[in-house]
Amino acid sequence: MQKIFSTTILFSFIFIFFLSCSSRSVVLDSNIVLDFESKSYTDSTVAACDGELVKSTFFSGESCLSLPEKKQRLKLEVSLKSKNIYKISCWKQGDVRIKSNLKHNGENVDLKEKLSYIKKKGWEKIELIINTAWWDTTAYAVVVFENIGSGQAFVDDVVVEKIKGDKPDYSFEIKNKDIERLLAFRNNAFHSPYIKAKNKQKIKAELNDKPVKFKLKGDWTDHITSGIWSFKTYGEEPITGDSKTLTFQNVKTRNLLKEWVFINLCKTAGIITPNYEIVTVSVNNGTPYVCALEENFSDNFIQRKRGYSAPVLRLYEDFLFPHWVYGWGNKNVVLPEINHSYIYCFDTKKYSEEGFKNKFNEHAEKLRQFIKNDSILHLIDQEKWAEFLAIQALTKSYHNLTWHNTRWFVNDKGLIEPVAYDGNTQNGEAEHWFGGLYGDLNRYMKTGSTVAINFNNKLFMSEEFMKLYKSKLELYSNEDFLKEKLSLFSDKMEKSLKKIQLYYDYVYTTDYLFVSANKLKKELKNIDNSNWIGKEHIFNVDFKVGDAPLNKLYAENLIRGYINGKKLRIVNGTSEEVSFFDTEKQNAFTIGPNDEITIDYSKDAKWFFEVESKKLKLEMVAWMPLK
Structure with missing residues (x-):
């Protein structure tokens, strides 16, 4: 990138070590580019800086901005016109984040970005998009480039620009x-x-x-x-x-x-x-x-895709997020996860009605058996599963395989098929699950087992399925086959890429797929099912030692009643004893920590419990419990 310092913009940049100051902003009519080649500044102040100019490293030119310590930063102040898309970007080394605070008539909107999708010469580019379409008048923005790591960081070629965009779809x-x-x-x-x-x-x-x-x-x-x-x-x-x-x-x-x-x-x-x-x-x-x-999976999704009616099945997941957050802040936490889930579906209103509810119950029972039983091959469409998992292994889109991200349906042959969906994360974290190759137990064990994906692993206990899976891996590791597959949608892919490139400095090629295919081809001979057989126990987790605290947040997520015919199964997923009582407090019982009880169910009965001196109503759900 050619070094530019636009003299048409009233811009001031002050290099003062550990300086923090405020200033009036400049209205952005054209791009601002900071190249860090000079200490020059004009009369209009728009920046403050805690860093220093260095010549030891740079992305382009002969110098860049150094932010030697954590929380040191460069600050810009600009006024952004309404109804526009702006992009704030920089090249960086080290742990740098761009954040912005937008102010408009008493409203504040905080934004941040630290991910990079392009690397050059040992530098990475961060790009933060700002949308001012929410307002009819100008918004005021404070933009900060901040060292958020423990070591030294460097910033070069800071750009603030207005994006022209394309015609809206x-x-x-x-x-x-x-x-x-x-x-x-x-x-x-x-x-x-x-x-x-x-x-x-x-x-x-x-x-x-x-x-x-x-x-x-x-x-x-x-x-x-x-x-x-x-x-x-x-x-x-x-x-x-x-x-x-x-x-x-x-x-x-x-x-x-x-x-x-x-x-x-x-x-x-x-x-x-x-x-x-x-x-x-x-x-x-x-x-x-x-x-x-x-x-979305609503509105008769399978009817649209296959021409027959079937519910798209999923597992309840909302209770996961508060106790995952709790787990991050507490060491050696054991949390209940899938034990507190149940099977339900999209188009819930339809499949709650007479005439459709039986179909849901039948399909949900097959999924429950797939999750809970050891013998499962008779429940699934093996061809579809083998090819689905081979594509997962090729693309490493493993995020789809966690139990709460997976979607299923029962096809017109009465067999369970997976739905391909939500396979990737923004920074590619899921690509490294299973040691990077699904189906190889030795790699899997090195990465640690997790309840999040255990029931899919039972497929590899079967020599029959492993043989079919390996045949699909062999197919997708063939370079000519892969080229032919990609050619089927290459034109659409190019059009999609061009749309993204109007907004982000993003380069995409399918080279990574061929690298992955070559690795699959080399590893095929090392993958078999013999090292899986008899290893079912490695996926078992003892949730009786769970230590989720008894407070309102976790009680609402981890204490639940499951309606199953004329019985009500009540689960206490917290680490403390909980007492339950009915409306008139005539009937009462106690459930120990991480335990459950089954009682007779009456649709007129309501049950309550107390947490932090507040009476909470027990949530009772009629969908298929996993246990």
């Missing part, structure tokens, strides 16, 4: 009062470790002139930390095709085009997937941004 119209509600929900969620249900409230809007409701989407806050936020959208009539429910998702959360390619490889193999497209979206006629449009 979808356009939201949102009233100001509803934008205020959205910003309140989003800001509350931003300061939490995960997006809680109370911040996922539906908001009215119009999408391409059709009335819709939408809400924040996602479990973790990576969906909302930058200026592009993930939304789940509900239409009164189909939004596109036959789909009334769609997700507009930050394209980074699934690692940009890696998820798109995983989905399309599965689609060409006849494995059920939601449509997953790269699209542009505008808000209130502002500059559009890029995101991923994902089809």
